[in-house]
Amino acid sequence: MRSPAELTTAFRERGLKLTPQRQLLFRLLDGNAVHPSAEALYVKASELMPGISLRTIYHTLHDLAAMGEIQMVSVGSGPARFDPNIDDHHHVVCVECGDVHDVYVNNIADLRVDGLDGFQPDSARLVFSGTCQRCAISNPPYKEQST
Amino acid sequence: MRSPAELTTAFRERGLKLTPQRQLLFRLLDGNAVHPSAEALYVKASELMPGISLRTIYHTLHDLAAMGEIQMVSVGSGPARFDPNIDDHHHVVCVECGDVHDVYVNNIADLRVDGLDGFQPDSARLVFSGTCQRCAISNPPYKEQST
């Protein structure tokens, strides 16, 4: 995603207005690496701008996605997550806490894919599941839990 | 997934009963490579057993998944798909018609993954998007559509 300042210009060029609500969303998403859901952004936004509506959050996220500024990420279950990182990257999801991190895989093209049967793939989504460092520490796999 | 006959035994061993509804589901899933949704299975099942409830479909699919006989597949949008193929494999989705095919990728372990940041991945789901052969023929990419 471009910077809030650049988005200001980009929105105006598209004939879209620069409302405080949108500017707030720009700021909340700028450099945000936690892959928030619409609801999570709504909670954050409400703290800073009481009265902002969830409808507006969805609307602005949709606009940003349509402009290619953010990416909608489905991680299998739960609400959609939004990612301002639009680099060619993939995701790893913590099975304990549900956190999503960006990962970079540079040799996907080297994969040997069998069974395509005439299928022409043109993109790939790769989602790793595992345990994040924090959860690995608080839930050591080979140690009994202290209840 | 094991054969319907073997599932009969497996269910009984678990103290689960062998109802006609479940047997029907076994048959509908046996060798099924189209990755049906619960709803799609419900439609098929209703033709053969009018009155069967969608609730039962969900319940049985859940049981089969819990026993490791089938796999639930999320393809990003739309309902979950169910796959009786429990080999280590991945999927390719047609962006035109939504069909899902199984593909086999044998060198996933060779992927170079950056940015893990302490994350310990233990599995990977890979979903390719592209165009299936049928849709490629009916919608040729470099040819104008006849409206």
Place this chain on the structure above:
DNA sequence: ACGCTATTTGCATGAGTTGGTAACTAGCAA
């Protein structure tokens, strides 16, 4: 055949998201 218990089913509910309308607000160009 009996009876315990799993199962089925309809109905209701839930999460997540989108849609419609209407009234009020506010950006921004002239």
Place this chain on the structure above:
DNA sequence: TTGCTAGTTACCAACTCATGCAAATAGCGT
């Protein structure tokens, strides 16, 4: 500053996909 127009909000409805609940039903071991 004015005015056109887009945006926000509230309220509500709808929608998809999935699950919880309770009463009725039916396996299946005995």
